Amino acid sequence: MKGYVQVYTGDGKGKTTAAIGLAIRAAGAGFKVFFAQFLKSGEYSEHKALERFSDLIEVRQYGRGCFIKGTPEKEDIEAAKRGLLEIREVVNSGKYRLVILDEANIAVYYGLIEVDDLLDIIRNRPDHVEIVITGRKADPRIIEEADLVTEMKEIKHYYKKGVLAREGIER
Amino acid sequence: MKGYVQVYTGDGKGKTTAAIGLAIRAAGAGFKVFFAQFLKSGEYSEHKALERFSDLIEVRQYGRGCFIKGTPEKEDIEAAKRGLLEIREVVNSGKYRLVILDEANIAVYYGLIEVDDLLDIIRNRPDHVEIVITGRKADPRIIEEADLVTEMKEIKHYYKKGVLAREGIER
Numbered sequence: 031m032k033g034y035v036q037v038y039t040g041d042g043k044g045k046t047t048a049a050i051g052l053a054i055r056a057a058g059a060g061f062k063v064f065f066a067q068f069l070k071s072g073e074y075s076e077h078k079a080l081e082r083f084s085d086l087i088e089v090r091q092y093g094r095g096c097f098i099k100g101t102p103e104k105e106d107i108e109a110a111k112r113g114l115l116e117i118r119e120v121v122n123s124g125k126y127r128l129v130i131l132d133e134a135n136i137a138v139y140y141g142l143i144e145v146d147d148l149l150d151i152i153r154n155r156p157d158h159v160e161i162v163i164t165g166r167k168a169d170p171r172i173i174e175e176a177d178l179v180t181e182m183k184e185i186k187h188y189y190k191k192g193v194l195a196r197e198g199i200e201r
Numbered sequence: 202m203k204g205y206v207q208v209y210t211g212d213g214k215g216k217t218t219a220a221i222g223l224a225i226r227a228a229g230a231g232f233k234v235f236f237a238q239f240l241k242s243g244e245y246s247e248h249k250a251l252e253r254f255s256d257l258i259e260v261r262q263y264g265r266g267c268f269i270k271g272t273p274e275k276e277d278i279e280a281a282k283r284g285l286l287e288i289r290e291v292v293n294s295g296k297y298r299l300v301i302l303d304e305a306n307i308a309v310y311y312g313l314i315e316v317d318d319l320l321d322i323i324r325n326r327p328d329h330v331e332i333v334i335t336g337r338k339a340d341p342r343i344i345e346e347a348d349l350v351t352e353m354k355e356i357k358h359y360y361k362k363g364v365l366a367r368e369g370i371e372r
Binding site for chain 1: 355
């Protein structure tokens, strides 16, 4: 079965959440999944849940967890670049039917990784490997390369009412 | 912790997938989840995966699995109405922190259930119960009532290239 490239972008809630759903669905079919997270660090509720799938879903984080505004620091860039090296190996190995690159769009946007490097990984992947890329501000070249793109458009959001990220719902 | 109403609508891929992600994240925090599916019937990959959470996530289907075009049949309406009765009880019981009503928007759109009945359940829910409603063509009154609305906008979709629903990826 051929693998495609899916992109989930836009400002609305649901991008990482959909990626978790995709990981779960793939695991339900017995596929191995590599779930890479850029920028993020720390254990959220989804990580606790995904532990039940440690035989099928591997989660790896390449970030420091702090919000990046303006200029990323050296450590942020190093973590992301290290991530990309590991992801290249993982994709090339063909062992994982589904490789999720959570927040990779944002990592490109902030200059932590090069869009050309990401495109190179995508284009040279084994034919059966499906790639999912999430994050706001997807690069036009990533959108061009993708087979499926969904924009999560924010119509209404309760953070504007002052609701903070809640355990088990947002994190 | 207060529960809100989240709606995922639009034509793009990712609505049910995000709902699965929300269920998993909530389960990771130890919350009980009721995952109701209108219209759908049959075991997909996600159901096989969710079996690993049978202590926390309960999945129930109120449909016949066939695509409804034009006029729904009596059996479709009966299944959906039976579902709504059960959901009302489940919500009122307050036992589930998260209640997902997958494809409820479409059930309203095709006249299988009344939007007033759905609104009544939402408005009279215990304060801590979070409701998630998915499906294309969300009714304006549901959007009005919701605290968070994301439109999954289709930018590009591989079904236009002739790719059919694939096990472990779409189903």
